Amino acid sequence: METASKDLIIEKTANSKIAQVDFDNLPFGKVYSDHMLVCEYKNGAWQTPKIQPFGPLSLDPTAKVFHYGQSIFEGMKAYKDENGKVFLFRPEENYKRFNISSERLAMPAVPEEVFMNGLNELLKLDSDWIPTTPGSSMYIRPFGFASGSGLHASPADEYTFAIVLAPSGSYFAGKVKVKIEERYSRSANGGVGFAKAGGNYAGQFYPTQLAVDEGYQQVIWTDDTSHEYIEEAGAMNVFVRINDTLLTCPTSDRILDGITRKSILDIAKAEGIATEVRKISVKEIIEAAENGSLKEMFGAGTAAVVSPINAFGFRGTDYDLPELNDSYANRLKKRMTDIQYNKSEDPFGWRVEV
Ligand code: PLP
Numbered sequence: 001m002e003t004a005s006k007d008l009i010i011e012k013t014a015n016s017k018i019a020q021v022d023f024d025n026l027p028f029g030k031v032y033s034d035h036m037l038v039c040e041y042k043n044g045a046w047q048t049p050k051i052q053p054f055g056p057l058s059l060d061p062t063a064k065v066f067h068y069g070q071s072i073f074e075g076m077k078a079y080k081d082e083n084g085k086v087f088l089f090r091p092e093e094n095y096k097r098f099n100i101s102s103e104r105l106a107m108p109a110v111p112e113e114v115f116m117n118g119l120n121e122l123l124k125l126d127s128d129w130i131p132t133t134p135g136s137s138m139y140i141r142p143f144g145f146a147s148g149s150g151l152h153a154s155p156a157d158e159y160t161f162a163i164v165l166a167p168s169g170s171y172f173a174g175k176v177k178v179k180i181e182e183r184y185s186r187s188a189n190g191g192v193g194f195a196k197a198g199g200n201y202a203g204q205f206y207p208t209q210l211a212v213d214e215g216y217q218q219v220i221w222t223d224d225t226s227h228e229y230i231e232e233a234g235a236m237n238v239f240v241r242i243n244d245t246l247l248t249c250p251t252s253d254r255i256l257d258g259i260t261r262k263s264i265l266d267i268a269k270a271e272g273i274a275t276e277v278r279k280i281s282v283k284e285i286i287e288a289a290e291n292g293s294l295k296e297m298f299g300a301g302t303a304a305v306v307s308p309i310n311a312f313g314f315r316g317t318d319y320d321l322p323e324l325n326d327s328y329a330n331r332l333k334k335r336m337t338d339i340q341y342n343k344s345e346d347p348f349g350w351r352v353e354v
């Protein structure tokens with residue numbers, strides 16, 4: 001056991017698993033590096049964070065996370081360039097959003113030092129695990145949950161913050177066919193839709209499974225009151241191109257303020273692409289699909305990167321989107337990933353070396 005600084009304990013594993021990993025065929029989020037960061041909150045204060053061998057956490061059966069779902073997470077990636085340098089993409093945005101989620105779930109804010117220093121040290125320790133095969137990266141999952149126990153339906157008095165690392169390939173295997181959902185809702189005004197709360201995802205599984213059974217990969221959620229306007233997909237924000245204009249809906253109480261979404265908007269503007277952030281009705285999309293002005297739809301998110309949507313379904317009818325040689329999705333994805341993998345200049349100042 002060693003102490004990297006007075007604020008972080010490092011306990012290295014004696015049994016690295018790295019030799020067992022096929023880095024050329026990585027799934028998404030199923031292989032984990034040798035170490036993880038864990039920091040506990042008790043007696044009203046965050047304790048000394050610790051990097052320790054990846055492994056199970058022990059919890060009381062009445063830990064409030066099990067009963068009342070006080071649980072949040074983030075999704076980030078680390079990228080390794082040709083020279084072995086490692087970069088994060090806008091990590092301060094994830095840190096800020098983590099604590100926006102904490103506040104909404106009545107959890108204590110995680111100090112920046114615990115999050116950022118812990119993440120950097122963890123990535124340095126497990127840097128051999130960061131994959132370099134094209135399209136792969138180190139998916140980073142910071143998460144926090146109520147580890148304090150008790151059956152009273154009130155916030156816990158103890159919490160755990162942890163970070164695990166998953167060297168990963170693509171989130172989606174191919175193009176994506178989505179269902180525009182109008183019966184179920186992901187979130188509601190005044191709810192927790194804007195937070196990365198575990199329960200937001202649990203609530204999506206059943207309606208998404210119904211869509212999967214019908215042959216779709218993801219659901220596009222519509223607003224919970226009228227179901228007339230599209231909002232976002234299960235794990236990504238959504239962009240629509242009508243003629244040459246790139247549209248995405250505004251964020252709200254109900255929608256995750258995606259870091260990829262705002263980056264794509266900034267890159268599109270810098271590229272001279274006309275963008276509009278406004279409500280987009282299902283009716284408008286269907287009319288545009290029917291009259292040929294709907295050129296593209298794509299999802300954007302850390303895990304999904306930029307994922308072209310090749311068809312959408314609404315009320316049992318499927319609408320195919322054209323194959324474009326000069327798609328905005330490909331162009332914007334390349335601009336963004338070139339910045340992420342240190343293959344181009346970074347005029348926005350988003351890349352942060354580890
Ligand atoms: N929307 C939802 C529901 C998500 O889970 C994600 C993934 O994080 C996104 C959007 C995209 O957000 P970001 O680009 O910050 O990863």
Ligand code: COI
Nearest residue numbers: 075076235301302303304
């Ligand atoms: C991410 O893109 O990082 C996400 O959090 C999506 C996730 C549900 C896989």
